Amino acid sequence: MTYCVGLRLDAGLVMLADTRTNAGLDNISRFAKMSHWEAPGERALVLMSAGNLSITQGVVTRLSVACERAAAGEETESILTCPSMFRAAQLVGDAMAGEQRRYRSRLEAQGEAADATLILGGQRAGGAPRLFLVYSAGNFIEATADTPFFQIGEHKYGKPILDRVITPATPIPTALKAAFVSMDSTLRSNLSVGLPLDLAVIRAGEMRLAARRRIEADDPDFSAISTAWSEALREAFSEVPEVVLE
Amino acid sequence: MTYCVGLRLDAGLVMLADTRTNAGLDNISRFAKMSHWEAPGERALVLMSAGNLSITQGVVTRLSVACERAAAGEETESILTCPSMFRAAQLVGDAMAGEQRRYRSRLEAQGEAADATLILGGQRAGGAPRLFLVYSAGNFIEATADTPFFQIGEHKYGKPILDRVITPATPIPTALKAAFVSMDSTLRSNLSVGLPLDLAVIRAGEMRLAARRRIEADDPDFSAISTAWSEALREAFSEVPEVVLE
Numbered sequence: 287m288t289y290c291v292g293l294r295l296d297a298g299l300v301m302l303a304d305t306r307t308n309a310g311l312d313n314i315s316r317f318a319k320m321s322h323w324e325a326p327g328e329r330a331l332v333l334m335s336a337g338n339l340s341i342t343q344g345v346v347t348r349l350s351v352a353c354e355r356a357a358a359g360e361e362t363e364s365i366l367t368c369p370s371m372f373r374a375a376q377l378v379g380d381a382m383a384g385e386q387r388r389y390r391s392r393l394e395a396q397g398e399a400a401d402a403t404l405i406l407g408g409q410r411a412g413g414a415p416r417l418f419l420v421y422s423a424g425n426f427i428e429a430t431a432d433t434p435f436f437q438i439g440e441h442k443y444g445k446p447i448l449d450r451v452i453t454p455a456t457p458i459p460t461a462l463k464a465a466f467v468s469m470d471s472t473l474r475s476n477l478s479v480g481l482p483l484d485l486a487v488i489r490a491g492e493m494r495l496a497a498r499r500r501i502e503a504d505d506p507d508f509s510a511i512s513t514a515w516s517e518a519l520r521e522a523f524s525e526v527p528e529v530v531l532e
Numbered sequence: 533m534t535y536c537v538g539l540r541l542d543a544g545l546v547m548l549a550d551t552r553t554n555a556g557l558d559n560i561s562r563f564a565k566m567s568h569w570e571a572p573g574e575r576a577l578v579l580m581s582a583g584n585l586s587i588t589q590g591v592v593t594r595l596s597v598a599c600e601r602a603a604a605g606e607e608t609e610s611i612l613t614c615p616s617m618f619r620a621a622q623l624v625g626d627a628m629a630g631e632q633r634r635y636r637s638r639l640e641a642q643g644e645a646a647d648a649t650l651i652l653g654g655q656r657a658g659g660a661p662r663l664f665l666v667y668s669a670g671n672f673i674e675a676t677a678d679t680p681f682f683q684i685g686e687h688k689y690g691k692p693i694l695d696r697v698i699t700p701a702t703p704i705p706t707a708l709k710a711a712f713v714s715m716d717s718t719l720r721s722n723l724s725v726g727l728p729l730d731l732a733v734i735r736a737g738e739m740r741l742a743a744r745r746r747i748e749a750d751d752p753d754f755s756a757i758s759t760a761w762s763e764a765l766r767e768a769f770s771e772v773p774e775v776v777l778e
Contacts, residue, residue, distance in 0.1 A: 442688035446717045450762070451769060459774035466775065471692045487777060497777045507775050516696070518768035523697060526760040528705035529712065529753050531733060531743045 287478035288319055288439030290334035291448070291465055292405040294417035294429040297458045298489040298496070299407040302465040303334045304439075304473070306480030320484040321346045323353055325366050326494040329410035331374060332486045336439035337402030337422070338393070341385045345404065348381040371408050371416040372428075378406050379424030386422060403438045407488065415490050437468075443475040444468030458487060466511045483508070533724035534565055534685030536580035537694070537711055538651040540663035540675040543704045544735040544742070545653040548711040549580045550685075550719070552726035566730040567592045569599060571612050572740040575656035577620060578732045582685035583648030583668070584639070587631045591650065594627040617654050617662040618674075624652050625670030632668060649684045653734065661736050683714075689721040690714030704733060712757045729754070 290303040303320040317339060322332045333349070335342035349365055356364040365374040382404065390400040404420040417429040419436040429436055434454045437445065444467075451464045462485075472479050483501040488494070501508050536549040549566040563585060568578045579595070581588035595611055602610040611620040628650065636646040650666040663675040665682040675682055680700045683691065690713075697710045708731075718725050729747040734740070747754050 442721070443692055445721050446689055446692075447765075447769070449721055450765060459776055462775040462777075463769070463772055467769065467772065475688070475691050475695055511772055511775065514772040515768070518771045519693075519696060519765075522761070522764035522768035523693070523709070523713065525764045526709055526713065526757055529708040529757065530705055531708075 287476065288336040289437070289441065289444060289469060289472045289476075289479045290319060290336060290405055290439055291435060291437045291441075291444065291468055292332075292334060292407050292417050292429075293435045293452055293456070293461050293465060294407065294415060294454070295434065295456050295458065295461055296454050296490065297456075297461075298487065298492070299332065299409070299415045299417060300458060300461045300465055301332045301334055301405070301407055301486040302469055303484045304469065304479045305482055305484065306478060307339055308478055314480075316480075316482075318484060320486060321350075322486055322495060322498060323349070323366055324494055327411070328493055329366065329408060330488050330492075330494050331365055331406065331408030332488065332495070333378065334405045334438065335402060336404075338398070338400050341382075341389060341400055341402040342404065344385040344389075345378065345381040345402070348384060349378065352377070365408075371410060371413055371418075374408060375406055375418040375420060375426045375428075378404060378418075378420050379426050382420060382422065383424035386424070405436050405438055409488055409490065409493055411493055415488060440472055440476050440479050444472040447471065458489065462487070463511060466508055467515050470508075470512045470515060533722065534582040535683070535687065535690060535715060535718045535722075535725040536565060536582060536651055536685055537681060537683045537687075537690065537714055538578075538580060538653050538663050538675075539681045539698060539702070539707050539711060540653065540661060540700070541680065541702050541704065541707055542700045542736065543702075543707075544733065544738075545578065545655070545661045545663060546704060546707045546711055547578045547580055547651070547653055547732045548715055549730045550715065550725045551728055551730065552724060553585055554724055560726075562726075562728075564730060566732060567596075568732055568741060568744060569595070569612055570740055573657070574739055575612065575654060576734050576738075576740050577611055577652065577654030578734065578741070579624065580651045580684065581648060582650075584644070584646050587628075587635060587646055587648045588650065590631040590635075591624065591627040591648070594630060595624065598623070611654075617656060617659055617664075620654060621652055621664040621666060621672045621674075624650060624664075625666050625672050628666060628668065629670035632670070651682050651684055655734055655736065655739055657739055661734060686718055686722050686725050690718040693717065704735065708733070709757060712754055713761050716754075716758045716761060
């Protein structure tokens with residue numbers, strides 16, 4: 287499985303992904319599920335993926351090849367040259383549709399699932415930070431002020447804290463903390479989600495990655511939050527009144 | 533959907549179930565998912581169910597009819613007369629197998645799911661409090677000191693707090709609080725789980741229900757815990773150090 291969370295805040299975008307993949311319970315590997323593309327000062331995009339790894343790697347390759355071709359002067363539309371983030375989400379969806387057309391029936395003939403979902407976050411010069419959730423059919427939805435975050439993969443364990451804490455006005459340090467706590471709850475409850483993590487932050491208006499960090503098991507920030515959250519949660523629980531039956 | 537949680541503690545058994553059922557998103561109803569049988573001082577059992585409601589109601593009816601027949605002097609083995617809780621779990625599993633034999637192929641022919649899971653908790657005179665998880669095939673597992681709780685239905689949102697708090701040594705008032713907090717997290721994150729709740733408590737050695745209570749939306753205990761937990765969680769979150777990117 288996988289757990290990825292993307293937050294769309296007034297202050298920018300926070301993206302956090304785990305790196306564990308499994309083909310069956312006894313075949314666990316580590317693969318990056320986060321990719322990024324940058325034209326610093328003009329635009330920055332981050333993509334996170336869940337689902338069939340061959341499909342999502344294929345999507346990333348299609349997008350990267352288009353960026354290279356466009357950079358080489360070929361007449362190709364790419365997520366680094368298209369006129370809007372909405373169009374970038376369409377191109378991601380088209381790459382997904384291409385992969386699904388190529389492999390879905392073959393995968394299903396062998397009883398394998400071709401489903402995949404993607405979270406695309408990014409900002410271009412002149413636009414706002416935007417966050418999209420792209421489905422297997424290539425269609426997508428966009429995060430709004432009502433629902434300023436998307437999760438893919440094993441999303442349930444880490445949802446309650448996001449529901450309680452995240453609003454568009456949440457500042458980036460608090461959002462990072464919430465993303466880490468959300469990931470920590472998921473790591474504790476589901477073995478198929480695992481360290482290390484990949485973190486990316488795009489501050490609104492910067493059009494570049496403010497941070498792109500791999501978080502290993504001994505990362506001091508993540509360990510501090512994990513430990514402090516555990517203690518704070520225990521304390522919070524002990525403060526709640528007990529129920530005494532008559 | 534459904535959320536039911538059963539805790540097997542040294543101090544006894546705590547069982548908590550929601551009451552929301554849905555046949556499609558637009559057909560929401562309220563049905564009890566908790567049943568109990570008692571021979572006060574000799575044994576007490578509580579059963580909670582998730583999955584196909586016609587199947588689980590059928591299981592409960594089969595078990596109750598057997599209890600009535602046994603009480604009327606017929607030669608029938610029932611969960612109130614069988615020699616152990618293990619045998620009671622077998623009888624519950626047999627009732628499940630009977631329902632599955634009768635309806636599964638017919639349900640599947642119409643594209644409906646026949647799956648159901650049950651949590652059975654109980655104690656008889658001379659035995660310990662025991663907790664079982666019974667599957668659609670009628671097979672079952674028993675809670676142990678390593679994993680002293682079972683959840684069925686929409687279990688993920690409410691699992692992190694149980695993972696952190698519940699051990700066999702947890703006293704009943706704390707266990708009730710944990711069950712309420714676990715249910716509260718689930719109610720907040722999943723619309724298909726809903727109030728009112730059904731609560732049952734069997735204290736070790738009493739062989740009767742110490743509590744059997746319906747908890748409505750305005751229940752003072754549940755409201756107090758829900759509000760206090762919300763506040764304590766916010767405070768806990770604010771106490772965790774923020775991550776400041778360089």
